[in-house]
Amino acid sequence: MLMDKDEFKAIFVNNLQTMFGKGIEEASINNKYMALSRVIRDCISKNWMETNKQYSETGVKQVYYFSMEFLLGKALDMHLVNGGVKEIYREALEELGIDLNELEKQEADPGLGNGGLGRLAACFMESMAAVGIPGHGCGIRYTYGLFEQKIVDHNQVELPDNWLQDGYAWEFRKADKAVEVKFGGTINSSQQGERWVFTHENYEAVLAVPYDVPLAGYHNNTVNTLRLWNAESLHDTFDLASFNRGEYLEAMEYRSSVGLISKILYPQDNFYEGRLLRLKQQYFFVSAGLQSIIRRYKKRYSSMKQLPKRVAVHINDTHPAIAVPELMRLLMDQEELSWDDAWKITTETISYTNHTIMPEALETWPVEMFKSLLPRMYMIVHEINERVCRSLWDAYPGDWERIRSMAVIADNMVHMARLAVVGSHSVNGVAQIHTDILKEHIMSNFHKFYPKKFNNKTNGITHRRWLLKANPELAGIITDCIGSGWITDPQKLEEFGRFDTDKIIQEKVRKVKHNNKKILAKYIKEKTGVTIDARSIFDVHIKRIHSYKRQILNVFHIMDLYNRLKENPSLAITPRTFIFAGKAAPGYYIAKQTIKLISVLASLINKDKDIKGKLKVIFLENYSVSLGELLFPAADVSEQISTASKEASGTGNMKFMLNGAVTIGTLDGANVEIHDAVGDDNIFIFGLTSQQVFDYYNHGGYDAWQVYSSDIRIKTVLEQLVNGFLPYQREEFRPLYNSLLADNDEFFVLRDFDAYAKAQVELDKRYKQKNKWIEMSIHNIAQAGIFSSDRTICEYSRDIWHTKPVVITKP
Numbered sequence: 009m010l011m012d013k014d015e016f017k018a019i020f021v022n023n024l025q026t027m028f029g030k031g032i033e034e035a036s037i038n039n040k041y042m043a044l045s046r047v048i049r050d051c052i053s054k055n056w057m058e059t060n061k062q063y064s065e066t067g068v069k070q071v072y073y074f075s076m077e078f079l080l081g082k083a084l085d086m087h088l089v090n091g092g093v094k095e096i097y098r099e100a101l102e103e104l105g106i107d108l109n110e111l112e113k114q115e116a117d118p119g120l121g122n123g124g125l126g127r128l129a130a131c132f133m134e135s136m137a138a139v140g141i142p143g144h145g146c147g148i149r150y151t152y153g154l155f156e157q158k159i160v161d162h163n164q165v166e167l168p169d170n171w172l173q174d175g176y177a178w179e180f181r182k183a184d185k186a187v188e189v190k191f192g193g194t195i196n197s198s199q200q201g202e203r204w205v206f207t208h209e210n211y212e213a214v215l216a217v218p219y220d221v222p223l224a225g226y227h228n229n230t231v232n233t234l235r236l237w238n239a240e241s242l243h244d245t246f247d248l249a250s251f252n253r254g255e256y257l258e259a260m261e262y263r264s265s266v267g268l269i270s271k272i273l274y275p276q277d278n279f280y281e282g283r284l285l286r287l288k289q290q291y292f293f294v295s296a297g298l299q300s301i302i303r304r305y306k307k308r309y310s311s312m313k314q315l316p317k318r319v320a321v322h323i324n325d326t327h328p329a330i331a332v333p334e335l336m337r338l339l340m341d342q343e344e345l346s347w348d349d350a351w352k353i354t355t356e357t358i359s360y361t362n363h364t365i366m367p368e369a370l371e372t373w374p375v376e377m378f379k380s381l382l383p384r385m386y387m388i389v390h391e392i393n394e395r396v397c398r399s400l401w402d403a404y405p406g407d408w409e410r411i412r413s414m415a416v417i418a419d420n421m422v423h424m425a426r427l428a429v430v431g432s433h434s435v436n437g438v439a440q441i442h443t444d445i446l447k448e449h450i451m452s453n454f455h456k457f458y459p460k461k462f463n464n465k466t467n468g469i470t471h472r473r474w475l476l477k478a479n480p481e482l483a484g485i486i487t488d489c490i491g492s493g494w495i496t497d498p499q500k501l502e503e504f505g506r507f508d509t510d511k512i513i514q515e516k517v518r519k520v521k522h523n524n525k526k527i528l529a530k531y532i533k534e535k536t537g538v539t540i541d542a543r544s545i546f547d548v549h550i551k552r553i554h555s556y557k558r559q560i561l562n563v564f565h566i567m568d569l570y571n572r573l574k575e576n577p578s579l580a581i582t583p584r585t586f587i588f589a590g591k592a593a594p595g596y597y598i599a600k601q602t603i604k605l606i607s608v609l610a611s612l613i614n615k616d617k618d619i620k621g622k623l624k625v626i627f628l629e630n631y632s633v634s635l636g637e638l639l640f641p642a643a644d645v646s647e648q649i650s651t652a653s654k655e656a657s658g659t660g661n662m663k664f665m666l667n668g669a670v671t672i673g674t675l676d677g678a679n680v681e682i683h684d685a686v687g688d689d690n691i692f693i694f695g696l697t698s699q700q701v702f703d704y705y706n707h708g709g710y711d712a713w714q715v716y717s718s719d720i721r722i723k724t725v726l727e728q729l730v731n732g733f734l735p736y737q738r739e740e741f742r743p744l745y746n747s748l749l750a751d752n753d754e755f756f757v758l759r760d761f762d763a764y765a766k767a768q769v770e771l772d773k774r775y776k777q778k779n780k781w782i783e784m785s786i787h788n789i790a791q792a793g794i795f796s797s798d799r800t801i802c803e804y805s806r807d808i809w810h811t812k813p814v815v816i817t818k819p
């Protein structure tokens with residue numbers, strides 16, 4: 009990075025001139041943002057070329073992380089922090105009369121993901137570059153990211169996220185590296201000597217053009233690559249004269265249908281939508297990614313047999329599981345390897361992460377659809393299935409039921425999770441409890457058959473974005489106490505624990521939290537018009553809106569608190585501000601009703617003078633990485649209250665902890681490990697365990713009506729949904745009411761209510777002991793090091809990818 013202030017100013021001003029033909033006075037804020045980005049981009053690109061050169065020369069193993077989603081967040085500020093130039097550039101810009109914060113607001117937040125899975129991919133990218141792992145991302149350059157959410161008359165409204173409209177400063181189009189991806193058509197087979205040759209005819213070809221985004225490490229010279237593929241029509245230049253009218257229209261139709269492939273991100277989290285276009289997207293980026301990996305590999309190596317020594321391909325959930333047959337195709341049809349050699353290379357190259365046990369999220373494609381869109385893929389999957397079933401038959405002769413439950417093709421469906429398990433050498437869950445459930449329940453048959461494949465890799469988050477960048481004042485206190493080593497070695501955060509009872513440090517931590525709360529309060533005032541008190545407890549529940557995440561449980565607790573306050577306005581509770589944010593999938597009715605309920609309840613409670621401002625409810629629009637960076641640092645309480653066994657890991661829980669919020673949560677996902685790390689006294693755990701949840705599901709016995717009729721608080725709150733208590737159409741929330749009673753409350757909201765309410769009482773008590781609370785807060789921060797994605801990435805490298813960090817020397 010450029011460290012000299014005057015040199016920086018000269019280049020910045022020069023960029024304005026060459027990019028826009030403008031001086032500082034005429035240039036718009038966006039011009040200035042682009043000119044600043046260009047300064048950084050140019051510095052990074054030198055290291056980028058050097059990194060690629062050194063990777064090539066040393067032949068070090070490369071990791072390719074295939075993911076349908078990368079929820080990156082803004083890049084500019086992260087580059088300034090990681091490059092160690094933020095303060096220098098801020099001052100330099102100030103001397104030019106420019107406010108860096110204003111420029112940062114210009115940047116679009118690329119929402120190329122739905123939630124945790126996409127954000128995990130982004131955290132992994134950041135950590136790989138920081139740690140020095142040669143790791144690259146492969147995904148789709150969606151023209152429209154996840155929709156922008158607005159709340160209009162209490163309803164979620166979805167607006168298109170046209171994030172590319174002003175251009176994206178951090179991408180490099182690499183037209184010369186484009187590849188072809190083929191859809192449909194027919195496969196002809198013929199024998200040539202010993203070999204079977206497969207030729208693909210009458211297919212529709214699409215051009216995949218890569219846009220590369222640099223991923224720079226922290227204070228090192230490593231710059232890895234995120235390669236996002238854009239779908240374009242193959243024949244850019246038409247010989248228009250030779251086209252009659254009909255052909256012209258056909259050609260245009262083709263062009264516009266091709267563009268569709270990388271147009272939109274499917275907006276569902278933890279839910280499978282079996283559309284043809286989705287399968288097209290999956291094959292599109294997987295085929296393009298694998299082709300470009302093989303092309304690069306072949307520049308240096310002649311034998312494909314060494315591929316697993318030089319390349320690891322990791323698939324983030326089953327969305328890219330078609331990598332298994334596609335790599336087989338490339339090795340057999342293009343590189344002329346035998347099935348057995350290709351299979352060995354494929355399984356040794358590919359590894360797979362499972363992200364959910366929710367049955368509605370499992371991907372299965374109808375055979376007919378799969379076969380007609382991807383005929384060669386189907387042939388290979390069919391052969392894989394035959395071979396898997398044969399070996400299962402050998403192990404379990406006559407056990408049809410077991411074989412059917414493990415077959416890659418069964419009941420006329422292609423089962424992508426089964427394909428991913430058989431086609432990879434490693435299958436991991438994302439938190440210990442989740443991996444245990446995979447091994448013992450969901451994938452127990454596979455675990456028995458391939459015991460060594462299964463392993464756990466508890467998720468993590470990059471502490472550089474979520475603490476160093478998002479909460480610079482807290483980061484400053486920590487560095488003052490223990491030095492800056494924690495930035496590259498997050499386990500060192502533990503040393504901050506020594507200051508948990510230090511009165512001076514406690515006071516500093518309290519002040520920073522208070523300051524962050526004031527910043528958030530100002531934002532909330534601007535966005536919603538509601539005044540909130542920074543001295544109240546900020547109780548924050550932010551994540552996708554989902555029945556299993558149980559925002560409704562939180563809402564019921566708020567309604568009960570409100571009822572008690574109405575009855576007894578002098579009830580001695582600490583004033584609380586309940587803050588929600590999160591998007592609902594556009595077609596997910598109950599999730600949208602949940603948002604509406606929160607919004608309606610907020611309008612009732614926030615203007616009620618009787619409760620003397622002891623309770624406020626806020627729903628913030630458009631949860632995104634940027635909004636998260638404002639919310640996590642300002643939270644006192646982290647709501648992690650999913651039905652036990654349902655949340656594979658969670659990563660929001662880790663961001664809160666790292667910023668000193670205390671968790672109230674169930675023993676689900678990574679909450680279990682957070683509980684282990686901080687101990688009983690520094691977390692509020694409540695509710696059913698996953699074992700109890702499984703017992704209810706397997707043996708029946710849960711009766712929501714019984715809980716309803718025996719707990720007056722629950723009865724009251726539920727009736728308030730439908731008795732005109734809420735200032736909205738009376739029948740509006742009947743479906744929600746029914747889901748909890750008539751449909752017997754699938755996620756045990758009523759069952760866990762009492763335990764949750766008790767945990768909240770405990771929490772309130774503890775908050776009143778000011779020093780105790782700060783002590784807990786410091787303890788949470790100090791124990792957050794193991795939840796850094798640096799740790800996660802090192803474990804993947806050591807156990808799955810078998811890669812080592814490399815130091816990139818200066819150009």
Ligand SMILES: *Cc1c(COP(=O)(O)O)cnc(C)c1O
Binds near residue numbers: 127
């Ligand atoms: C971290 C994060 C998530 C994941 O949150 P969970 O609470 O783990 O579901 C989702 N969206 C965004 C924008 C995030 O930053």
